[in-house]
Amino acid sequence: MRALLESEPHTKIVQAAEVMTPKRGRPEPTVEHLHQLNFQIIRIAMQMKRLWRPDGGRPLDGILFVNAPHTAVPFDTFTWLSFTSIMNLVDWMGISIPLNEAADKKLDVGMPIGDCYSDFDRSIQELYHAEKFHGLPLAAQLIGQRFEDEKLLALADELYPILTQRGQSKL
Incomplete structure (x- = not known):
């Protein structure tokens, strides 16, 4: 199946993600390799779980976070997919909440390229063009723990009117 899919033309996004056409070779999916991958995933999930209860206090209900280092x-x-793909990796919930906002060329001015923090930051700043991005939608991501889907949906229901300024919260 992979050979057939790899023979098809791909968009730039699919090519850059290297899902179908990896630039570096993939290791053989041996039992040991899969065990190591699962071990790393469990370790990351356990670290996230510890951070979910700051200073041993009440656990967080959710985290409001960005979807990406830029607008649409x-x-x-x-x-870059890391802001959303980490939730897929550890099997936690993530809900993208569209905001009642859009990029505005009058408000959203780019950072001077010389002030960038890293090469990655520079690539994000170079991507931005006020005219092309004007009017593109903005969104936020609400993150929740595994098996707390209903809790996260209820939280999203409370936050959506606040984030979009479309009404009052029930709180």
């Missing part, structure tokens, strides 16, 4: 991007433009 023009079609077939790729940057």
Whole structure:
């Protein structure tokens, strides 16, 4: 199946993600290799679980976070998936909440390239073009723990009117 899919033309996003056409070779999926991958995933999930209860106090209900280091991007433009893919990796919930906002060329000015923190930050800043991004939608991501889907949906229901300024919260 992979050979057939790899023979198909892919968008720039699929190529950059290297899901179908990896640039580096993949290791053989041996039992030992799969065991090591699962061990690393469990270790990350356990670290996240510890951080979910700051200073041993009451656990967090959720975390409001960004989806990406930028707003929506023009079609077939790729940057980075880590803000959302970590939730898939550890099997935690993530809900993207569209905001009642859009990029505004008058308000959203780019950072001077010389002030960038890293090469990755520079690539994000170079991607931004006020005219092309004007009007693109903004969103936030609400993150919750595994098996707490209903809790996260209830929290999203409370936060959505506040984040979009479309009414009052029930709190």
